[in-house]
Amino acid sequence: MAAFPFTIQATDGAARTGVLSTTRGEIRTPAFMPVGTAGTVKALTVDQVAATGADIILGNTYHLMLRPTAERVARLGGLHRFMRWNKPILTDSGGFQVMSLSKIAKVTEEAVTFASHIDGSRHVLSPERSMEIQADLLGSDIVMQLDELVALPAEESVVADAMRRSARWGQRCKAAFGQRDTQALFGIQQGGTAEHLRRESAQRLQEIGFHGYAIGGLAVGEGHEAMVEVLDFAPAQLPPERPRYLMGVGKPIDIVEAVWRGVDMFDCVLPTRSGRHGQAWTWDGPINLKNARFAEDESPLDPDSDVPASRDYSRAYLHHLVKADEILGQVLLSWHNIAFFQALMAEMRAAIAEGRLSAFRQASRARAAAAGSDSAAGTPG
Amino acid sequence: MAAFPFTIQATDGAARTGVLSTTRGEIRTPAFMPVGTAGTVKALTVDQVAATGADIILGNTYHLMLRPTAERVARLGGLHRFMRWNKPILTDSGGFQVMSLSKIAKVTEEAVTFASHIDGSRHVLSPERSMEIQADLLGSDIVMQLDELVALPAEESVVADAMRRSARWGQRCKAAFGQRDTQALFGIQQGGTAEHLRRESAQRLQEIGFHGYAIGGLAVGEGHEAMVEVLDFAPAQLPPERPRYLMGVGKPIDIVEAVWRGVDMFDCVLPTRSGRHGQAWTWDGPINLKNARFAEDESPLDPDSDVPASRDYSRAYLHHLVKADEILGQVLLSWHNIAFFQALMAEMRAAIAEGRLSAFRQASRARAAAAGSDSAAGTPG
Numbered sequence: 001m002a003a004f005p006f007t008i009q010a011t012d013g014a015a016r017t018g019v020l021s022t023t024r025g026e027i028r029t030p031a032f033m034p035v036g037t038a039g040t041v042k043a044l045t046v047d048q049v050a051a052t053g054a055d056i057i058l059g060n061t062y063h064l065m066l067r068p069t070a071e072r073v074a075r076l077g078g079l080h081r082f083m084r085w086n087k088p089i090l091t092d093s094g095g096f097q098v099m100s101l102s103k104i105a106k107v108t109e110e111a112v113t114f115a116s117h118i119d120g121s122r123h124v125l126s127p128e129r130s131m132e133i134q135a136d137l138l139g140s141d142i143v144m145q146l147d148e149l150v151a152l153p154a155e156e157s158v159v160a161d162a163m164r165r166s167a168r169w170g171q172r173c174k175a176a177f178g179q180r181d182t183q184a185l186f187g188i189q190q191g192g193t194a195e196h197l198r199r200e201s202a203q204r205l206q207e208i209g210f211h212g213y214a215i216g217g218l219a220v221g222e223g224h225e226a227m228v229e230v231l232d233f234a235p236a237q238l239p240p241e242r243p244r245y246l247m248g249v250g251k252p253i254d255i256v257e258a259v260w261r262g263v264d265m266f267d268c269v270l271p272t273r274s275g276r277h278g279q280a281w282t283w284d285g286p287i288n289l290k291n292a293r294f295a296e297d298e299s300p301l302d303p304d305s306d307v308p309a310s311r312d313y314s315r316a317y318l319h320h321l322v323k324a325d326e327i328l329g330q331v332l333l334s335w336h337n338i339a340f341f342q343a344l345m346a347e348m349r350a351a352i353a354e355g356r357l358s359a360f361r362q363a364s365r366a367r368a369a370a371a372g373s374d375s376a377a378g379t380p381g
Numbered sequence: 382m383a384a385f386p387f388t389i390q391a392t393d394g395a396a397r398t399g400v401l402s403t404t405r406g407e408i409r410t411p412a413f414m415p416v417g418t419a420g421t422v423k424a425l426t427v428d429q430v431a432a433t434g435a436d437i438i439l440g441n442t443y444h445l446m447l448r449p450t451a452e453r454v455a456r457l458g459g460l461h462r463f464m465r466w467n468k469p470i471l472t473d474s475g476g477f478q479v480m481s482l483s484k485i486a487k488v489t490e491e492a493v494t495f496a497s498h499i500d501g502s503r504h505v506l507s508p509e510r511s512m513e514i515q516a517d518l519l520g521s522d523i524v525m526q527l528d529e530l531v532a533l534p535a536e537e538s539v540v541a542d543a544m545r546r547s548a549r550w551g552q553r554c555k556a557a558f559g560q561r562d563t564q565a566l567f568g569i570q571q572g573g574t575a576e577h578l579r580r581e582s583a584q585r586l587q588e589i590g591f592h593g594y595a596i597g598g599l600a601v602g603e604g605h606e607a608m609v610e611v612l613d614f615a616p617a618q619l620p621p622e623r624p625r626y627l628m629g630v631g632k633p634i635d636i637v638e639a640v641w642r643g644v645d646m647f648d649c650v651l652p653t654r655s656g657r658h659g660q661a662w663t664w665d666g667p668i669n670l671k672n673a674r675f676a677e678d679e680s681p682l683d684p685d686s687d688v689p690a691s692r693d694y695s696r697a698y699l700h701h702l703v704k705a706d707e708i709l710g711q712v713l714l715s716w717h718n719i720a721f722f723q724a725l726m727a728e729m730r731a732a733i734a735e736g737r738l739s740a741f742r743q744a745s746r747a748r749a750a751a752a753g754s755d756s757a758a759g760t761p762g
Binding site: 317 | 419420421423424425426428448449453456457458463464465657676677679689693694695697698700701702704705707708709711712713
């Protein structure tokens with residue numbers, strides 16, 4: 001396989017900070033990837049996303065294959081050109097949204113057949129088709145294998161079957177992906193909350209060999225505590241020299257706990273989704289701008305930020321925009337939240353480099369507890 | 382009254398180009414003012430609005446007095462600070478929205494009593510209260526007198542009564558406004574489509590004396606032809622040395638015809654409203670990005686623009702965003718449309734300065750006819 005160098009620059013306990021190099025740019029890890037669902041990080045221009053310091057965004061194969069279709073994106077020059085994002089893009093395999101959004105008609109060893117949530121039309125997604133869509137048509141920089149997900153809790157035999165099918169699909173993805181100079185392929189560990197299944201999954205994936213390894217099948221209903229318990233062993237089962245990516249996670253405190261345990265990459269719709277619903281993430285946890293206590297609060301969300309949405313607009317103004325249901329409120333809060341998640345990652349990269357991640361994590365936990373939820377992040381250092 | 386210099390730099394027939402100077406910046410005329418309804422030009426950041434070249438925006442007294450309330454805006458430092466727009470702001474008087482949005486309880490010589498369209502609460506708007514809201518609380522740079530509007534067609538006696546009441550209210554506004562160094566007060570000509578009523582209105586307003594004169598009561602259902610007929614005489618009835626402002630207008634061809642007849646300022650929700658509905662304005666008229674013919678059209682809306690929304694994104698991408706109902710589609714099309722209207726004004730300013738507005742107007746009319754509507758603008762020269 002091509003190089004795709006991953007350089008670990010510093011470690012702090014199990015945590016690492018480094019750089020994953022792609023032909024479209026370097027990804028500083030630990031990294032948070034804003035989700036650009038259907039060719040757009042919702043409500044934001046690519047320039048606004050770039051201003052937050054994001055090195056990479058995620059695109060959803062499921063959404064793009066249905067609309068505007070992967071073939072159309074290909075005819076328009078690929079996903080980067082289509083949406084005008086010139087830095088790296090990771091695409092998921094489509095499997096998660098097929099499970100969560102569509103009506104599944106049939107899952108076989110060969111492929112998943114499903115009905116579009118948009119118009120009910122029938123589509124087939126196989127490991128080979130997922131590779132074609134991601135690597136050939138969308139032109140993704142980091143391609144994810146197709147996997148089979150199981151909603152938790154589930155019987156162990158069901159979890160084990162899905163894990164082993166995912167490994168077989170990983171093998172087929174690897175074969176279909178072939179040799180590429182500028183694109184990476186990541187495998188996805190499954191196995192639910194069972195340590196031995198996670199270990200078996202990790203071993204199967206390493207035998208196949210990938211540029212990076214995702215931890216899949218979490219954040220699917222098992223809760224923060226159960227997820228953290230899995231993270232106590234799952235990252236360490238994956239090869240230390242390659243990037244580890246925790247899919248679909250999460251709240252700041254989830255990310256802090258995962259980084260502490262050796263995870264390098266994250267994605268989540270949380271910052272944009274909560275931004276569209278009037279919520280802003282801060283170092284003290286999430287706040288709802290609709291709350292009347294912000295009606296005459298002249299402080300910005302983060303006076304130390306370089307991002308206009310965080311630095312320049314008062315909470316009073318944001319309160320007004322949210323109350324009046326103005327699009328600009330959704331734009332500014334989505335923008336701020338993405339910037340906050342990027343600032344969180346930057347703080348953690350610095351904390352790891354300076355050997356103070358433990359203190360950062362303790363502060364995060366204390367603040368999350370004080371916020372009355374598991375939602376707060378640490379203090380910028 | 383304070384100076385508020387209006388310098389006419391060139392004329393071409395009845396048309397003029399010049400600069401209206403305010404303490405917050407110069408307004409190049411003919412000028413188009415994007416409408417910042419409730420403290421936001423809908424869907425856009427102030428930086429995006431500024432990037433279009435807009436010298437001034439409009440704020441709606443009616444919307445702001447109801448939410449967040451004028452008193453709250455005042456406590457937060459005024460409208461400029463609240464919404465972070467540091468260039469000039471013109472506020473309307475509230476009268477138009479009271480008529481079009483609220484349930485009017487009572488109109489007397491003293492004031493209008495109405496019910497909020499948001500929560501049904503009762504409010505009173507008098508000439509004095511309108512001045513207090515606009516000049517003292519919002520801190521507007523250009524304050525509009527309160528006037529009484531009549532939907533056309535209407536009986537002449539009704540139009541005449543409203544025109545004369547508007548003049549009396551203008552006198553009360555002038556008295557309440559008093560002497561101010563940094564704020565201007567504009568009167569509003571009424572009189573429907575009747576030349577003699579428009580003349581009487583203009584005379585009454587000049588006797589009072591204003592920094593500028595608006596042409597009100599048009600674009601209220603009379604149609605393009607009837608409006609243009611009024612513009613054949615109305616602007617010339619107003620003092621040539623002061624700016625003339627045609628309120629609530631309009632489509633590009635309406636603006637071209639009005640500039641040709643000596644109008645200097647315009648405002649309209651059209652660019653932002655049509656942007657939110659998938660429509661883009663171009664030199665060839667409006668296009669609907671939802672149309673399948675744009676699905677694989679790689680051309681941007683205006684490759685010669687300096688504005689990212691116009692220059693950088695393909696019509697194919699915009700088509701996708703509109704079809705997928707993505708907020709970014711509304712943002713980019715609103716941004717492009719504001720930029721297009723600013724480009725239209727810049728072209729007209731140049732055409733007047735170079736004595737070729739007649740040719741520009743003819744081209745506009747030909748293109749509007751070719752577009753099968755009265756919608757097209759001229760060709761950039």
